[in-house]
Amino acid sequence: MSTNDRIPLYQQIQDYIRKFIASENMKPGDRIPTEKELMDRFNVSKITVVNALTGLANEKLIARVPGKGSFVAEGIDAADTAFSESPAVRGGRSSTGMIGVIMPTIHDYFAIRLIEGIEKSLNQEGYRSMIMLTQGNIEKEKDAIRELKALGAEGLLIFPVDEGNYNEEILGMKLSGFPFLLIDRYLPGVETHYIAADGRLGVRLAVEHLWELGHRDIAICSDSPLQTVTVQERIDGYIEALKDKGALINPAHMITDFKPLSVLKDAEAHPLYRYISNKMVTAYISLNGRLGVQIYQMAKQAGLRIPEDVSIVSFDDPTSIVEEFSIFTHVKQFEREMGIRAASQLLEVIRNSPQLTGFSKILIEPELVVRQTTGSCP
Secondary structure: OOOHHHOOHHHHHHHHHHHHHHHOOOOOOOEOOOHHHHHHHHOOOHHHHHHHHHHHHHOOOEEEEOOOEEEEOOOOOHHHOOOOOOHHHHOOOOOOOEEEEEEOOOOOHHHHHHHHHHHHHHHHOOOEEEEEEOOOOHHHHHHHHHHHHHOOOOEEEEOOOOOOOOOHHHHHHHHHOOOEEEEOOOOOOOOOOEEEEOHHHHHHHHHHHHHHOOOOOEEEEOOOOOOOHHHHHHHHHHHHHHHHOOOOOOHHHEEOOOOOOOOHHHHHHOHHHHHHHOOOOOEEEEOOHHHHHHHHHHHHHOOOOOOOOOEEEEEOOOOOOOHHHOOOEEEEOOHHHHHHHHHHHHHHHHHHHHHOOOOOEEEEOOEEEOOOOOOOOO
């Protein structure tokens, strides 16, 4: 086995570019070989080349200009680049003190509390965050990953978009060894660092609480436009909990095939409103806080009393940052704790990357907080 066989391909590309800049006596502003030329020369994918170039851009050796190519950065002396080692060879990365945080939105308290925890943990360790939102769009997620890496992020915390096609930028980071951690969901079949609440246990707690109150017709609801890993795990937990009670599983009570309600005045035309107003079940488990509030509003609009006519359990507390003022019975996922532990774990990965031999999988145990939206079955 040659020495090169033991060096990652992206690192071989970086060393080649350093030597190329030196041997050609290139000046700031000179164009280096294109992505296509590097792909052909090393017989590698575009992901590998992009990761290599992003690493050099993070070192301020090159500057990348979208649509035009990559160029020798200002202030670089070509003579100093020939045999300089990459940060990976030296056993560490150049420190910027910045961690990238990628979220779909921050429209709910789950996201707000999660970010509060991340910020607290990073601040205590002398790091700062840069937050980018993807609006649930996988292309925006890819752009955010590329941009944060180009800006010098030492690692990324990602609440990923969950689509049928994996984000190749995430796969590229895994292959190149760039530090990142996934929050709330993971990529099936792909080993990565991740942290989440135990969704199966959370749903089981909700089902058992409602069962004890006498409810037998219990619906589980999600308005996620995609059947995400998180949603599927919670539905699996719902099925398992009902089977343990000896109950028959009614597929009609797993309500996931509908779009989010945007305006309450349109509620009566919404399929979920018709389900609620026809009293198809006596209790609802909502898989996110926003939907829990909408179910509450639709039930009121249909003339139903809560919890006298219908009970609601929501994942996450949708109504108050101050726990004591919440009215919703909810599955508490300890979002701030999740954020604190996510940031701490990522910093450990950054500091000890060469020594780590596996991937951390952290599941936080949720608990049920009983408030005013659940009561005895009518």
